[in-house]
Amino acid sequence: MEDQPQYFCINCGERISSLYKKYSATVLKLTECEYCKKIADKYVEYDITNVVIGLILLDNTAYRHILLNTDFKHYWKLSLILILLEAYSNMTLLNNSNVVQCDSQNQTEPSLKDFDVNVEDLKFYILTINIGISFLCFVATTYLLTRIYYSYLNNNRKKAPSFILILKTITLASSSIFLQLPSVIWDLSVYSYHLHFISLYITLSQLLAYKVISSCPKIWCLLTIFSSVFIKSFINQYLNRVISFGIV
Structure with a gap:
């Protein structure tokens, strides 16, 4: 059995089961963290430009999104x-x-x-x-x-x-x-x-x-x-x- 991917809340850093629930090809609901009661990863639906701005401003949530919730293969x-x-x-x-x-x-x-x-x-x-x-x-x-x-x-x-x-x-x-x-x-x-x-x-x-x-x-x-x-x-x-x- 393949290991399930691990995701993290970008606000508190706790583990979560998924980043969003997909109801259709165009409709998805972002997961709410059960620990801090905030959206687990708001950058899922953001443009990459917003993520880069967060990195420049030394925002730890942007770093968590890239390092913990994406593949970052390159x-x-x-x-x-x-x-x-x-x-x-x-x-x-x-x-x-x-x-x-x-x-x-x-x-x-x-x-x-x-x-x-x-x-x-x-x-x-x-x-x-x-x-x-x-x-x-x-x-x-x-x-x-x-x-x-x-x-x-x-x-x-x-x-x-x-x-x-x-x-x-x-x-x-x-x-x-x-x-x-x-x-x-x-x-x-x-x-x-x-x-x-x-x-x-x-x-x-x-x-x-x-x-x-x-x-x-x-x-x-x-x-x-x-x-x-x-x-x-x-x-x-x-x-x-x-x-x-x-x-x-």
């Missing part, structure tokens, strides 16, 4: 796009910070720039690999700390979020990287304070999204996300020093 495609966008933004910032220095210094030692290779493309590939590895370290750290909480502090491993759910959560919460697009496309000026502001917003999104899928207390959520951010930053800086070949 999270891996979104994660690849976010990694590529972050790599391109970092490369643009790197080029902006080095342009003056490159103009004022004369090259005296041979480097990859002396050979017939596309150095800019190589920079992008290296940054993409570094950011991809750092992202996986972020997800792995979050998953590890989550397992520690549910195994030793909560003593209920069965309720621990799966690795795939955590990957979906971090990917969705990191979608704010798209805020870098206006600077990259129209202005072509990416400054460090842009990235710092967006990074802060992404961290808040990740904290909220992680709280949505887990029953961890707030202090443990803070510890988990900030530890993951630190690990990601450390790994990224380390890889930029080691896997740079003198061009990044």
